[in-house]
Amino acid sequence: MKKFILLLASLLASLLLPAQDKMLDLLKGELKSQMATLQKGEYPPYYMNYRVIDNFTRTVRSSMGATTSVEEEKQIIFVPQVRIGSPEFDNFHETQNGVLTNRFAGPPTILLPSDLTNGLDAFKETIREEVNSRYKYAKKTYEAAKAKSGVKVENEDKSPDFTPAKAEKYFEPALSADKIAFDTDLWQKKLNKYTALLAENKDVIGANATLNYKIWRKYFVSTEGAEIAENRVYVVLSIKGTTMADDGMELPLNKSYMAFSLDELPSEALIIKDLKAMSTKLSELKVAPLVQPFTGPSLLSGSASGVFFHEIFGHRVEGQKMKSDSDGQTFKNMVGEYVLPKNLSVYMDPTMKKYHGNPLNGHYIFDDQGVRGERVEVVKDGKLLNFLMTRTGLNGFLRSNGHARAEFEYDPTSRQSNLIVETNNYKSDAELRKMLIDEAKQQGKEYGYFFKSVTGGFTQTGRTGANSFNVTPLEVYRIYVDGRKDELVRGVDMIGTPLSMFSNIDAAGGDFEIFTGTCGASSGNVPVTAISPTILVNKVELQKKAKPTVTPALLPRP
Structure with a gap:
């Protein structure tokens, strides 16, 4: 009876989790393989996860009534995390990052090929190289943390470096092409209209508008069994007008609109109303008195x-x-x-x-x-x-x-x-x-x-x-x-x-x-x-x- 219940639970779970895409399956396979390989090392990892961000961003910029740039960015970014030691004390004890960073440079950007059929070998090799690099850094930071713990004043906080959490399984199908369609010409005209409206005011020395349309598909798999594929869409329209006082002080005003789809953005009539108010306020700012402490x-x-x-x-x-x-x-x-x-x-x-x-x-x-x-x-x-x-x-x-x-x-x-x-x-x-x-x-x-x-x-x-x-x-x-x-x-x-x-x-x-x-x-x-x-x-x-x-x-x- 117990076996039957377990089988039924497994069947229900598979029905609740739709057919997963190729990326998720490949990540799970590579994670399992790399975890098994690294168990043979000096410090076997007790936990690993892979994060992948499939980023598709379109950006349109306009200034003073004219388009200044139209950009499209597509990249698939890979970020693994390797934890060695134990949940009570691990390689993240003294550092936030699993790779070397400093105040002048952040982590490296590791890109995966988008063609998972013809680029499969490159996909696997990129993952293995980065995981190996992170493992080496994990060993270095773990040994440094252990050495430091033996000589510095004891930290009052005795909490573990890694606490338990539920291994979630969640899947959203990738967004279809019609859901993320973008009319570049239409949005160039809209943004040019908005910045031209501000530029009509001779007190305005800068009128800029930017539309960012971001589609992120985020994957997460872990050795605890987490399997997540989630879509996130952000649309942000930012408009900035700038004037200058007689003493040379630049004085900007901003207006931003955020939505989860292009259709959710405010109407053109409302945006134009806001920009007319901004234009009037910029002229007032230009001659406004300077504040004292x-x-x-x-x-x-x-x-x-x-x-x-x-x-x-x-x-x-x-x-x-x-x-x-x-x-x-x-x-x-x-x-x-x-x-x-x-x-x-x-x-x-x-x-x-x-x-x-x-x-x-x-x-x-x-x-x-x-x-x-x-x-x-x-x-x-x-x-x-x-x-x-x-x-x-x-x-x-x-x-x-x-x-x-x-x-x-x-x-x-x-x-x-x-x-x-x-x-x-x-x-x-x-x-x-x-x-x-x-x-x-x-x-x-x-x-x-x-x-x-x-x-x-x-x-x-x-x-x-x-x-x-x-x-x-x-x-x-x-x-x-x-x-x-x-x-x-x-x-x-x-x-x-x-x-x-x-x-x-x-x-x-x-x-x-x-x-x-x-x-x-x-x-x-x-x-x-x-x-x-x-x-x-x-x-x-x-x-x-x-x-x-x-x-x-x-x-x-x-």
């Missing part, structure tokens, strides 16, 4: 506060980096404590494909360790509960929640997905504005600031330098306490340190905004989303941007 109260719009939380909070709850003593470990020992106001909650959710109907750039089903992505309640009502975990353990957190992510060639580490900030104590825009003015008066300030849009930022999380952040605003207004009209200003960066900034958050609104972007960190660039309401901060620090080195043109733009 300032400390005082500010409002951050939903998109601005989304970047704010991504940079100064999100990077500090990425669990894997906290295992290293070189990390600042801002929150490592604060689980169960209040780290944000009690009216705020923060969660990360890669399973969320849309938020109130808006597509989210940080969506995926499986992370780059083959673990199914999970919603993670990081902060609930101000209290820190969890971190973004990979299969690298952390004291008190011994399982992955599906946040191991990497750009094509890199080994994965903890990264953000869709970050969502929510409040349980809604304040209207009018209430927030009044609170800002009241706070400015109390501090003896003539005005506070409103950050309407930002372009991104960066943060330092290590302990060898200043544990700080810098957010780059694009559209900023002074809000005067005496009722004068709000004043657009320019030339400012928001700076600070994380813990002091978190303690300065006073209130949040209920209306959300979405910031779509790409996050660059130690495992390369990954798509992310940040969603947040407007927040009131009782004290921010602003510094002047670097002095321009460009002299404005003497002749007017043609």
